[in-house]
Amino acid sequence: MKIRSLFTAAFLIFLVTAFYFFSKDLVEELDMKGSGPKPIRCKVEEVLDESIESEALDNTEVGYGLSLFSGGQLIKVKVSEGVHKGKTILIDNTKMNVHTNSNVVEPNDDILAFLEEDMEGKLIGGLLYEIVRTNHMYMLITAFFIILIAFGGMKGFKSIISLSITFIAIINVMLPLILKGHSPFTTSIFICILVTLTTFIISNGFTMKTFNSVLGTTGGVLTAGLIAYIMGNLSKLTGLGNEEAQMLLFVPGNIKLDFRGLLFSGIIMGALGAVMDVSMSIASAINEIESAKPNISSGELIGAGMNVGRDIMGTMSNTLILAYIGGSIHLVMILMVYNYPLRSILSMDMITSEIVRAVSGSIGLVFTIPITAFISGSIGRRRKRIWG
Known part of the structure; x- marks a missing residue:
């Protein structure tokens, strides 16, 4: 039984090691860089202006329980990564007749934004892409792992x-x-x-x-x-x-x-x-x-x-x-x-x-x-x- 357990452990160590190096080389060989700008992580420092209106769509052709949002926010954010790390910019978070209010931000929110540069590479503005939700996903996955170990x-x-x-x-x-x-x-x-x-x-x-x-x-x-x-x-x-x-x-x-x-x-x-x-x-x-x-x-x-x-x-x-x-x-x-x-x-x-x-x-x-x-x-x- 002890020999079989040692053999199993050795096999798994070999398998994980082979997996790691094979997959690492495979991903490096594959050109998945794509083209175009990538969203950069930023932190919302201040909401300078906010004017968002909602129109209820209850009992209309669109459906019950929905609202139509319009307006926007002017937010001040600090870049958290990349070549412009530490710099602050203003972003206009505009909403025009959309059915969701999910990307309305508050101070200290982490967001992903596309940064705008001039011809000389100077940072001049940005566009909100999404609110960062990975932290909550990591919390959920960590809780799942803890529950697995606690019960199993x-x-x-x-x-x-x-x-x-x-x-x-x-x-x-x-x-x-x-x-x-x-x-x-x-x-x-x-x-x-x-x-x-x-x-x-x-x-x-x-x-x-x-x-x-x-x-x-x-x-x-x-x-x-x-x-x-x-x-x-x-x-x-x-x-x-x-x-x-x-x-x-x-x-x-x-x-x-x-x-x-x-x-x-x-x-x-x-x-x-x-x-x-x-x-x-x-x-x-x-x-x-x-x-x-x-x-x-x-x-x-x-x-x-x-x-x-x-x-x-x-x-x-x-x-x-x-x-x-x-x-x-x-x-x-x-x-x-x-x-x-x-x-x-x-x-x-x-x-x-x-x-x-x-x-x-x-x-x-x-x-x-x-x-x-x-x-x-x-x-x-x-x-x-x-x-x-």
């Missing part, structure tokens, strides 16, 4: 490591590889397997439960990807069904992207978490049953795994469906308000993409159950006896 102890700490590696794998490995022209489909499959392997090893070490869960998850994710690929081709999906995808058409740097592949990649990554959960639950249940009753037959083990899978199948499918519906709720409401026919709604590229995404992920989740149950109850069990 070492398991919670391992979960934080797993989340960190997953984040690095997606942001510093998968996305740069896709931007460099690699296939989104194969890249996401590779990252899914890597994330699954790493997460399960961190949580459970090099055990047969880990081995069975990895195979079950891989089978479920591949099934989801295959279903999505087939339905995407049959439905002639373009991968350009939302504004964010269309914006990628105009990114600088002459980057060529496979938008349909990006759609399938998103489907695979979206299904991964639920599939991992189902696979580990079934593998753990079968492992516990076999430990309590070593002489149980493989058929009985597989049947027990299937029963466990059926119990969690409905709730996990709901999790996927509701997550995807939640992401498209505004669009669906707009279409309903304008009384679009159901056939027209379902035929839209974006709506069809979301349906394919949700249903493909759910099918992959369902297939994870028999795959994991069969492997854990038969193949994995025999290997356990050989290795143990």
